[in-house]
Amino acid sequence: MTPENNPYRLDRTVVPSAYRIFITPNLEEATFVGRVEIDVDIESATKVVKLNAIELDLSAATVTTGGTAHRSIELSLDEEYEVATYTFDPALPIGAAVLEIAFSGILNDQLHGFYRSTFTDPSGVKHTIATTQFENCDARRAFPCWDEPAFKATYQVNLTVPSHLAAYSNNPVSSDTDLGNGQRTVSFTPTMKMSTYLVAFIIGAFEETEAVDVDGVPLRIVFPIGNAHLAAHALEAGEFGLRFFAEYFDIPYPGEKMDMVAIPDFMQGAMENLGCITYRTSDLLIDPATASLAEMERVALVVLHELAHMWFGDLVTMEWWQGIWLNEAFATFMQVLCQDKFRPQWDTWTSFCADRDMALDIDGLHTTRSVEYEVVSPADTQGMFGRLTYEKGAAVLRMLEQYLGAETYRDGIRNYLRTHSYANTVTTDLWDAIEEVSGAPVRDVMNTWILQGGYPLITLQDGLISQVPFAYGPATGESAIGSSWKVPVMTRSLKGGAVSVHLLQDDAIAISDDPPVVLNARGSGYYRSRYGVAESAALADHVDELDAIERAVLLSDSWALLFSSQISADQFLTIGAGLGDLDEPTPWDTLATAVGYIKRALPDEQLSGFVERVRAIFQPQFARLGWAARPGESALAPQLRAMVLSTLGTVCRDEEIRAEASKRFDANQVSGDLANAILRIVSSQDRPGDYETFLERFRNADTPQDEQRYMRGLAGFSVESAALDAAERCFSEFRNQDGSTIFGLLTSNAKTGPSVWRYMASRWDDVLAKFPPNTLSYTTRGIVTFINDAALADEVEAFHESHPLAGEQKEVQQNVERMRVGLTFAAAMREQF
Numbered sequence: 001m002t003p004e005n006n007p008y009r010l011d012r013t014v015v016p017s018a019y020r021i022f023i024t025p026n027l028e029e030a031t032f033v034g035r036v037e038i039d040v041d042i043e044s045a046t047k048v049v050k051l052n053a054i055e056l057d058l059s060a061a062t063v064t065t066g067g068t069a070h071r072s073i074e075l076s077l078d079e080e081y082e083v084a085t086y087t088f089d090p091a092l093p094i095g096a097a098v099l100e101i102a103f104s105g106i107l108n109d110q111l112h113g114f115y116r117s118t119f120t121d122p123s124g125v126k127h128t129i130a131t132t133q134f135e136n137c138d139a140r141r142a143f144p145c146w147d148e149p150a151f152k153a154t155y156q157v158n159l160t161v162p163s164h165l166a167a168y169s170n171n172p173v174s175s176d177t178d179l180g181n182g183q184r185t186v187s188f189t190p191t192m193k194m195s196t197y198l199v200a201f202i203i204g205a206f207e208e209t210e211a212v213d214v215d216g217v218p219l220r221i222v223f224p225i226g227n228a229h230l231a232a233h234a235l236e237a238g239e240f241g242l243r244f245f246a247e248y249f250d251i252p253y254p255g256e257k258m259d260m261v262a263i264p265d266f267m268q269g270a271m272e273n274l275g276c277i278t279y280r281t282s283d284l285l286i287d288p289a290t291a292s293l294a295e296m297e298r299v300a301l302v303v304l305h306e307l308a309h310m311w312f313g314d315l316v317t318m319e320w321w322q323g324i325w326l327n328e329a330f331a332t333f334m335q336v337l338c339q340d341k342f343r344p345q346w347d348t349w350t351s352f353c354a355d356r357d358m359a360l361d362i363d364g365l366h367t368t369r370s371v372e373y374e375v376v377s378p379a380d381t382q383g384m385f386g387r388l389t390y391e392k393g394a395a396v397l398r399m400l401e402q403y404l405g406a407e408t409y410r411d412g413i414r415n416y417l418r419t420h421s422y423a424n425t426v427t428t429d430l431w432d433a434i435e436e437v438s439g440a441p442v443r444d445v446m447n448t449w450i451l452q453g454g455y456p457l458i459t460l461q462d463g464l465i466s467q468v469p470f471a472y473g474p475a476t477g478e479s480a481i482g483s484s485w486k487v488p489v490m491t492r493s494l495k496g497g498a499v500s501v502h503l504l505q506d507d508a509i510a511i512s513d514d515p516p517v518v519l520n521a522r523g524s525g526y527y528r529s530r531y532g533v534a535e536s537a538a539l540a541d542h543v544d545e546l547d548a549i550e551r552a553v554l555l556s557d558s559w560a561l562l563f564s565s566q567i568s569a570d571q572f573l574t575i576g577a578g579l580g581d582l583d584e585p586t587p588w589d590t591l592a593t594a595v596g597y598i599k600r601a602l603p604d605e606q607l608s609g610f611v612e613r614v615r616a617i618f619q620p621q622f623a624r625l626g627w628a629a630r631p632g633e634s635a636l637a638p639q640l641r642a643m644v645l646s647t648l649g650t651v652c653r654d655e656e657i658r659a660e661a662s663k664r665f666d667a668n669q670v671s672g673d674l675a676n677a678i679l680r681i682v683s684s685q686d687r688p689g690d691y692e693t694f695l696e697r698f699r700n701a702d703t704p705q706d707e708q709r710y711m712r713g714l715a716g717f718s719v720e721s722a723a724l725d726a727a728e729r730c731f732s733e734f735r736n737q738d739g740s741t742i743f744g745l746l747t748s749n750a751k752t753g754p755s756v757w758r759y760m761a762s763r764w765d766d767v768l769a770k771f772p773p774n775t776l777s778y779t780t781r782g783i784v785t786f787i788n789d790a791a792l793a794d795e796v797e798a799f800h801e802s803h804p805l806a807g808e809q810k811e812v813q814q815n816v817e818r819m820r821v822g823l824t825f826a827a828a829m830r831e832q833f
């Protein structure tokens with residue numbers, strides 16, 4: 001479909017260039033009134049002006065051109081395409097004009113458009129906030145506009161607000177006028193030329209840090225009052241990121257200031273509004289004294305991701321939503337690249353393997369999708385925000401970067417951003433820009449990764465490398481997994497020497513590295529690896545010579561081969577036993593996940609031998625690491641310690657570890673890296689009263705991380721009344737932003753998951769009404785653990801097939817397929833133990 005015949009798109013008869021937006025919210029009544037003046041160019045004489053609007057009451061429009069004001073004679077609204085059509089008679093003449101429309105609307109609770117959020121401050125006072133979230137097509141809920149990324153314009157925002165409240169937008173304040181009636185009008189300077197989805201305005205009881213001057217850019221953290229002590233980490237990451245990206249892209253930050261704002265109710269992690277980035281509170285505000293390393297990493301990664309968007313996304317923008325994957329993939333790639341420089345000791349490229357695995361897990365299913373696909377409607381775009389966009393996209397960019405060399409790749413990115421600043425692009429513009437600099441066949445290679453689903457399994461056997469498509473199971477219907485890829489394969493000999501680079505296509509390639517040879521050397525390839533018998537034997541005694549990332553890849557590839565019934569549990573656990581004493585937690589994380597899954601598959605009478613095997617692997621690590629930090633231990637040791645304790649305490653039910661965890665919990669010594677492990681071990685014991693204590697600590701949490709930890713921790717209890725109580729609270733107590741995620745966790749509980757799923761199904765209408773669109777599929781994440789009961793699987797599949805989700809059904813289908821793969825896997829495990 002071309003832009004011209006897509007009914008969701010506006011034509012270019014009238015094109016906006018500058019908006020002046022005047023908004024007055026009424027926070028008590030949850031309403032707003034507004035007015036917009038838009039400088040437009042009328043490209044050909046027309047009787048109709050079409051622009052986007054939905055859930056707004058619109059006035060007649062006035063178009064002033066050449067000193068004459070034309071008033072519209074008719075207004076019609078198309079709810080399906082979200083288009084307002086104004087009719088004028090006589091026709092409006094060609095030329096520059098100003099369009100004026102007044103409007104009013106409601107501050108909704110759906111976390112999109114112009115919406116309402118609430119919080120209670122430390123002294124117990126409740127406050128209401130009005131804030132915006134416009135990506136992808138929701139600016140039209142706040143003001144009538146040409147709400148497509150290709151209609152770039154400038155925006156001058158004016159907010160009339162209660163005098164005691166703070167107000168923010170994309171640009172600096174130009175004037176602040178007291179109206180004498182308890183209200184004031186805050187005006188902001190016009191933005192750079194950009195897309196509507198990047199506009200933001202926020203009103204509420206906020207405070208800010210002092211601005212840090214980052215080479216001329218004032219940077220602040222903005223938060224609901226009373227949270228100043230939680231801002232330092234994000235400020236430090238923000239300062240680092242702004243400098244790093246200006247240098248990497250070789251283009252100064254395109255905005256005029258940077259406020260990073262914590263919003264108590266927020267759909268996703270964060271939103272890259274130019275100069276006014278909004279965040280979920282737990283992704284911005286953090287107390288380093290009580291947070292875990294994983295939580296510290298998460299905050300920094302989200303901050304760096306959003307800052308990367310200021311260039312890639314805001315300065316250069318996709319022409320239509322089809323290109324959103326590239327925007328998100330690139331920001332995800334850059335967040336890791338930058339974090340690796342921000343905190344080298346965190347070994348972020350290795351932990352990225354765990355994120356990449358989430359994409360590989362989905363992408364090995366026949367219900368996968370290509371990264372890029374045709375997007376016609378806004379609902380089509382919803383399905384694009386997922387792991388195949390963020391994590392697969394980022395992983396294939398990393399593979400390309402390593403294949404071309406980091407500097408060549410960077411120069412290609414610079415070329416792309418310079419060429420297309422303030423404009424819009426399609427995906428191939430990026431490949432062309434990198435190709436121009438590198439001379440490599442970038443477009444050809446990348447098309448095989450982006451335009452078809454799946455990835456290959458690379459085999460090294462008899463000195464040859466070759467590819468076949470990887471799949472977790474046989475296809476029962478259509479498969480979206482492709483057949484062949486252009487694969488940059490890196491190999492190296494463990495005896496030393498450089499990494500060899502091969503571009504593998506349909507024909508096998510002979511390699512000349514001395515055995516033992518490692519595939520996916522340095523771990524940047526987006527594929528699975530398998531070794532022939534001789535190659536495998538040569539490698540087996542040298543696993544501890546692999547670097548950290550190669551070890552992580554070996555474990556995750558082995559887990560994938562086990563889950564797809566291509567190797568045995570014995571082979572997998574033997575590899576796990578060879579991990580050695582490296583603190584890097586990523587391969588251990590894979591191992592812990594895998595043994596958790598195997599345990600689910602086994603009935604009680606088959607558990608003892610398996611549990612002993614797991615204990616034999618994890619116990620030596622506990623002996624090495626203990627409960628307390630050792631002097632001089634690595635930055636990553638605490639994470640590994642938590643993983644080891646959690647596995648020994650839950651899978652192996654180690655009495656001593658369970659007792660110590662309970663003791664710490666009872667004394668309320670639950671913080672830092674051990675916090676989640678302690679909560680997991682405690683909840684798995686189902687002691688009377690603990691569920692209520694979790695709930696109590698959730699309600700009185702001092703930090704967003706504690707709040708999340710205790711709320712999520714509720715899903716660990718296996719008493720049915722507790723599980724159903726937590727499920728009910730998704731509707732009555734927890735924030736709408738969290739409901740879907742909590743349902744996903746509650747349904748993952750090995751004992752009570754099925755009951756919670758049935759409860760959820762019985763309240764499906766409430767799920768649809770209450771939780772924000774774009775998060776609904778998270779409610780089905782737990783069904784992938786329903787691996788022991790074929791009748792339940794049938795019931796689940798039938799229900800979700802007959803209750804499809806608009807833009808997110810693909811993810812639901814993937815969860816159903818993974819559940820089916822799990823049933824086969826579980827049956828195999830019962831044979832093997």
Ligand SMILES: [Zn+2]
Nearest residue numbers: 305309328331
């Ligand atoms: Zn993003």
